[in-house]
Amino acid sequence: MTELSITVQQQPGFHVVRLEGELDRSTHPRLEQTLQELTTRTPPKIILDAAELAFCDSCGLQTLIRSQRRAEDRGGGLRLIGVHGPLARLLTITRLIDLFPPYTSLTQAAWPPPH
DSSP: OOOEEEEEEEETTEEEEEEEEEESTTTHHHHHHHHHHHTTSSSOEEEEEEEEEEEEOHHHHHHHHHHHHHHHHTTOEEEEESOOHHHHHHHHHTTOTTTSOOBOSHHHHOOOOOO
């Protein structure tokens, strides 16, 4: 059984979701539920920190795509930081790098605070 740790931290104007472990067929439903809850907020602005993500398969990638679309439909977005290893390869191979442009830091990916 694979393990995935999900930590959500609220920042002014957005949420940071930190992943640690493996995002795969057995763990993606937990992330899906977390991101669904966050995308109910208007506008849903989410930064997913994948720096400690050891593995990601197609199920995990589908979760990210669905969440990005839900967030965009509600006027927000899903941004990724710390992308490396299997997730970076998946995004490159599937040509989804345009959907998830690389951000190098939380500061770069962050939305400006609301007024």
